[in-house]
Amino acid sequence: MARLERLFAExxxxxxxxxxxxxxxxxxxxxxxxxxxxxxxxxxxxxxxxTLSWIDANGQASILMSRNGExxxxxxxxxxxxxxxxxxxxxxxxxxxxxxxxx
Numbered sequence: 001m002a003r004l005e006r007l008f009a010e011x012x013x014x015x016x017x018x019x020x021x022x023x024x025x026x027x028x029x030x031x032x033x034x035x036x037x038x039x040x041x042x043x044x045x046x047x048x049x050x051t052l053s054w055i056d057a058n059g060q061a062s063i064l065m066s067r068n069g070e071x072x073x074x075x076x077x078x079x080x081x082x083x084x085x086x087x088x089x090x091x092x093x094x095x096x097x098x099x100x101x102x103x
Contacts, residue, residue, distance in 0.1 A: 001036055001037070001040060004036040004039065004040065005032050005033060005036040006083070007083055007084050008032045008035055008036065008083045008084045009032070009080060009082035009083040009084060009085045010031075010032050010082065011030065011031065011032075011085070012030070012031065012032055012035050012083070012084055012085055012086065012087070013028050013029070013030045013035075013085075013086050013087075014028065014029040014030075014035045014038060014039075014086075014087040014088075014089065015028050015086070015087070015088050015089065016088075016089040016091060017088075017089065017090050017091060017092050017095070025038065025089075035087070049067050049068070050065050050066065050067050050072070051065070051066045051067070052064070052065060053066065055074075055099070057074060057076060057099055058076075060076050061076075062074055062075060062076040063075050063076075064099065064100065066100075071096040071097065071099065071100040072091070072096070073089060073090065073091050073096070074089075074090040074095075074096060074099055075087060075088065075089050075090075076088045076090075
């Protein structure tokens with residue numbers, strides 16, 4: 001957990017967009033320790049069988065996450081000298097299908 005926390009700026013914020021359709025955090029998760037715990041909480045089941053692909057989304061390098069050939073998420077981060085400042089998780093199926101078609 002400490003290694004994960006060291007990646008983040010002290011005031012890091014994680015935002016998720018599940019569109020109420022898929023399970024995602026409904027409110028932003030803020031703070032180094034809280035974001036690390038949040039990511040650790042779903043990591044044991046979320047990442048199984050996931051393939052990661054670097055893509056360009058909205059002019060920013062991002063990672064498209066797929067399972068069995070289907071897009072399940074997109075993550076983008078903003079980074080500064082202090083570490084990762086912001087994480088944006090796109091989980092909403094309608095947005096993912098549009099992103100996957102362009103990728």
